[in-house]
């Protein structure tokens with residue numbers, strides 16, 4: 154039987170993120186690397202034929218590799234066209250090719266089949282982001298997950314066959330599995346089973362850069378791990394008998410093996426310590442934020458679904474060199490940039506972490522630092538990928554999380570991005586469902602001028618009326634009133650410039666400090 158069950162997700166029909174080599178904005182002049190789907194394809198084929206042989210065991214320019222494999226390897230590794238160069242594939246490069254081979258398993262419960270498929274497609278993109286090759290997928294219609302094995306017994310048997318046929322070493326389930334469900338399914342399929350939560354935690358572990366981000370992710374991983382200690386150990390020992398992968402596999406990165414071996418008590422101690430550390434780091438973040446708001450500078454938070462184009466938009470609006478990656482969660486720690494409105498007022502823009510369906514509860518805390526940017530903002534730019542198959546689903550997921558963190562009362566401006574890719578029908582539909590939305594393309598620049606104007610209009614205007622004489626030595630303040638405030642009257646007197654103006658609180662205080670008696 155073919156692995157293809159009724160609904161199949163393969164590397165070709167999934168919107169696969171590209172390899173890290175495809176990152177835009179790094180100034181690389183190298184030829185673009187093969188899309189990950191091609192890479193997965195090449196690796197799968199080679200591994201299927203050569204098993205676990207290392208580069209030393211393979212006769213690279215002999216007849217062990219067929220033409221298609223050579224071509225694929227050349228594209229993947231950027232190798233030269235001669236067979237002798239193929240022999241120079243280093244151990245590291247070879248290992249990089251040895252991606253974790255994953256089959257997905259999803260359930261279609263109460264939602265529509267489109268939603269179930271969108272969720273599975275997203276799971277595929279998440280798995281690719283984590284560094285795996287997605288080989289296949291099965292989707293089962295069931296009102297609820299099977300309490301013992303997640304999928305029902307018939308579908309679990311199908312999955313076992315798919316795993317065997319594709320040579321997969323990991324099954325990723327689209328949901329959060331109880332420890333016993335995971336063990337039950339592992340017993341049937343005979344390979345490691347992980348769930349969506351473990352996958353997302355793994356990606357976060359790979360992407361956290363700041364000390365606080367790392368501590369938060371480790372805490373979330375330990376929280377997830379604690380009730381699963383027994384099952385985890387079993388799957389780790391099973392894995393140990395398998396192939397040697399480059400680094401740890403998905404779902405097992407982060408806390409590291411030594412930590413995994415810790416008993417519950419030690420894990421709890423570690424968690425308490427992490428919580429303390431995070432708490433200690435919070436005031437620093439608070440100070441940074443209040444320093445910005447105390448300057449009276451209006452702030453805009455860019456929020457939205459993962460891969461919607463938030464970082465691209467931030468770059469477009471500020472000219473900043475923020476990493477733009479066709480992978481999920483490229484942004485974990487908030488990035489803040491200063492910029493100006495078209496009428497010259499200063500503002501700050503903050504990029505935030507991408508949202509995702511079914512955000513693991515363990516991660517809500519880890520989201521907090523970046524979402525605090527949203528809470529404290531004057532305006533949220535809610536970026537939507539208008540070319541996605543289910544943009545409305547993304548909008549709903551983002552709004553749900555915003556509500557969870559108490560950021561719903563911040564004014565929202567919906568930005569329909571990727572207009573260059575979206576169909577006119579979709580754009581029209583979204584416009585009617587999301588009144589006031591601005592249509593843009595961060596790639597082509599379409600709509601960005603309009604967006605800038607609307608942002609400027611929606612940001613709070615200066616509010617304090619002042620009537621001051623500013624000494625001529627403080628010409629800088631007079632200029633700022635012209636830029637950031639609204640000048641109602643200006644005259645030059647012997648003592649200085651007399652200004653009647655409407656300005657922000659901070660500038661008003663500075664003018665008060667510098668004034669000479671009127």
Ligand SMILES: Nc1nc2c(ncn2[C@@H]2O[C@H](COP(=O)(O)OP(=O)(O)OP(=O)(O)O)[C@@H](O)[C@H]2O)c(=O)[nH]1
Nearest residue numbers: 460461462463464465479482483484507571595596
């Ligand atoms: N065609 C097209 N692609 C775009 C546009 N905006 C962004 N992209 C691409 O979409 C991908 C994701 O863009 P990012 O800006 O990294 O998205 P993000 O929302 O910051 O992603 P996360 O970090 O996952 O939250 C990149 O490959 C971008 O080049 C657009 O307007 N049109």
